Amino acid sequence: MASFVSLETLTAPTSADAMREALKSSGCKSSSCGASGGPGDLPPEVWNRIKDHPCYSEEAHHYFARMHVAVAPACNIQCNYCNRKYDCANESRPGVVSEKLTPEQALRKVIAVANEVPQLSVLGIAGPGDACYDWRKTKATFQAVAKEIPDIKLCISTNGLALPDHVDELVEMNVDHVTITINMVDPMIGAKIYPWIYFGNRRHTGLVASQILHERQMLGLEMLTERGILVKVNSVLIPGINDHHLAEVNAAVKARGAFLHNIMPLISDPAHGTCFGLTGQRGPTHAELMAVQDACSGGVNLMRHCRQCRADAVGLLGEDRGQEFTLDQLPETVTYDPAKRAAYREVIAAERDDHVAAKADAGRTLDAAASDARVLVAVTTRGGARVNQHFGHAKEFQVYEASSAGVRFVGHRKVENAYCQDGFGEDATLDSTIRALDGVGVVLCAKIGECPQEQLSAAGIVATDAYAYDYIETAVSAWYAAEYGRPATAMIA
Numbered sequence: 001m002a003s004f005v006s007l008e009t010l011t012a013p014t015s016a017d018a019m020r021e022a023l024k025s026s027g028c029k030s031s032s033c034g035a036s037g038g039p040g041d042l043p044p045e046v047w048n049r050i051k052d053h054p055c056y057s058e059e060a061h062h063y064f065a066r067m068h069v070a071v072a073p074a075c076n077i078q079c080n081y082c083n084r085k086y087d088c089a090n091e092s093r094p095g096v097v098s099e100k101l102t103p104e105q106a107l108r109k110v111i112a113v114a115n116e117v118p119q120l121s122v123l124g125i126a127g128p129g130d131a132c133y134d135w136r137k138t139k140a141t142f143q144a145v146a147k148e149i150p151d152i153k154l155c156i157s158t159n160g161l162a163l164p165d166h167v168d169e170l171v172e173m174n175v176d177h178v179t180i181t182i183n184m185v186d187p188m189i190g191a192k193i194y195p196w197i198y199f200g201n202r203r204h205t206g207l208v209a210s211q212i213l214h215e216r217q218m219l220g221l222e223m224l225t226e227r228g229i230l231v232k233v234n235s236v237l238i239p240g241i242n243d244h245h246l247a248e249v250n251a252a253v254k255a256r257g258a259f260l261h262n263i264m265p266l267i268s269d270p271a272h273g274t275c276f277g278l279t280g281q282r283g284p285t286h287a288e289l290m291a292v293q294d295a296c297s298g299g300v301n302l303m304r305h306c307r308q309c310r311a312d313a314v315g316l317l318g319e320d321r322g323q324e325f326t327l328d329q330l331p332e333t334v335t336y337d338p339a340k341r342a343a344y345r346e347v348i349a350a351e352r353d354d355h356v357a358a359k360a361d362a363g364r365t366l367d368a369a370a371s372d373a374r375v376l377v378a379v380t381t382r383g384g385a386r387v388n389q390h391f392g393h394a395k396e397f398q399v400y401e402a403s404s405a406g407v408r409f410v411g412h413r414k415v416e417n418a419y420c421q422d423g424f425g426e427d428a429t430l431d432s433t434i435r436a437l438d439g440v441g442v443v444l445c446a447k448i449g450e451c452p453q454e455q456l457s458a459a460g461i462v463a464t465d466a467y468a469y470d471y472i473e474t475a476v477s478a479w480y481a482a483e484y485g486r487p488a489t490a491m492i493a
């Protein structure tokens with residue numbers, strides 16, 4: 001996904017007007033991990049802590065970017081879905097990175113990115129091993145970056161086993177966002193996911209390993225929430241292993257004060273060399289993922305915009321600009337310049353107010369559309385919460401559920417390649433896009449040609465560019481209000 005305000009725009013003289021214009025016509029990729037609540041439905045002190053975090057706030061992911069630095073390669077457990085390799089730049093899944101960094105190299109990279117990517121608001125350490133187990137490098141990186149860029153949010157992701165040992169230091173370093181991956185609260189289920197853990201200077205296997213891991217995860221969660229840190233729980237949905245168990249996980253972490261629950265689909269492929277990949281364990285379908293997420297509604301708030309980023313991802317959620325900032329491209333010395341980030345924030349504050357007002361208008365539009373139809377609507381966006389990407393350029397579709405009750409973000413669908421290659425449409429790509437849009441009734445985009453429009457129509461999917469550059473909620477609600485009386489297309493209820 002491309003970025004919402006282009007690099008070209010922001011490397012030019014950064015006037016507020018130029019940025020405002022750029023917001024309307026270009027875009028960041030919206031997606032993320034985070035609560036769907038906005039300033040109106042969260043206590044102000046909570047909103048202030050998440051409003052610039054693209055993972056903790058679904059709204060913020062339209063505007064702000066995160067970067068990960070791969071400083072923590074060592075891990076103290078083995079998950080059956082993980083095989084950490086450092087040499088594959090084309091894979092996009094947690095734990096995989098192209099190059100490991102020392103804390104000094106990481107600092108140089110963070111400064112270089114902050115100078116070029118004004119959307120940057122969060123520095124995360126998510127591996128490629130475990131950030132709490134490889135603690136010395138994690139801590140050194142956070143301390144060095146916080147000294148140079150004091151307003152960047154520090155964020156960490158961990159399996160939880162070593163977490164209780166470092167909670168006090170996390171508090172001291174002002175780390176306000178912690179993610180724990182919790183796939184089970186029943187060690188019998190854990191034994192099917194974790195072949196071993198390393199704890200107390202020895203390796204443990206079987207039920208004992210999962211029991212220890214479970215106890216440490218719950219202890220770490222409790223310690224963090226007691227100290228007021230916002231904790232997100234990630235769970236990997238593994239069909240046949242924990243699919244019926246994740247509602248129990250949701251309840252257990254809710255009882256301990258977790259802020260968000262991010263249920264992610266297992267990524268499994270024999271080519272990845274993971275245990276699950278090699279044994280044929282499949283990942284869930286879109287429908288299975290939504291069913292488990294819906295089964296957890298009413299518990300801890302769900303994050304549905306996670307992109308399952310690499311441990312060296314850079315950019316808005318859904319885009320990865322990591323290849324622009326590899327070590328060989330970084331200057332030997334680099335000085336932080338806060339100007340672009342400051343100018344961007346000024347523009348975004350006004351843009352977000354505008355978006356809030358547009359969402360309220362969209363709600364009123366839907367109120368007037370008294371229909372029982374619920375339709376999945378896919379939009380193509382480059383960010384800024386607008387329908388601002390051509391169909392042919394999209395490598396990802398944001399999916400919203402439209403009903404007279406509102407417009408609700410429900411997830412995203414990735415495609416291998418964009419339809420348009422070197423100016424020409426690719427039929428084979430369109431076939432895979434149509435498969436990825438399974439269950440979707442409508443595609444809203446900034447531009448689409450007659451040919452793909454007709455082929456989508458033949459597959460039962462309406463595609464239109466009539467709402468180009470509108471806010472997503474404005475576009476979806478206007479389409480719904482105009483169409484609800486028609487014969488239903490791919491209604492889901």
Ligand code: CLF
Nearest residue numbers: 033055066124155306307308309
């Ligand atoms: Fe990184 Fe994770 Fe922090 Fe976000 S990611 S450490 S909370 S800054 Fe976000 Fe990426 Fe999903 Fe993680 S989209 S994988 S939830």
Ligand code: SF4
Nearest residue numbers: 075078079082129159
């Ligand atoms: Fe891989 Fe993370 Fe599991 Fe360690 S905790 S084995 S790095 S997925």
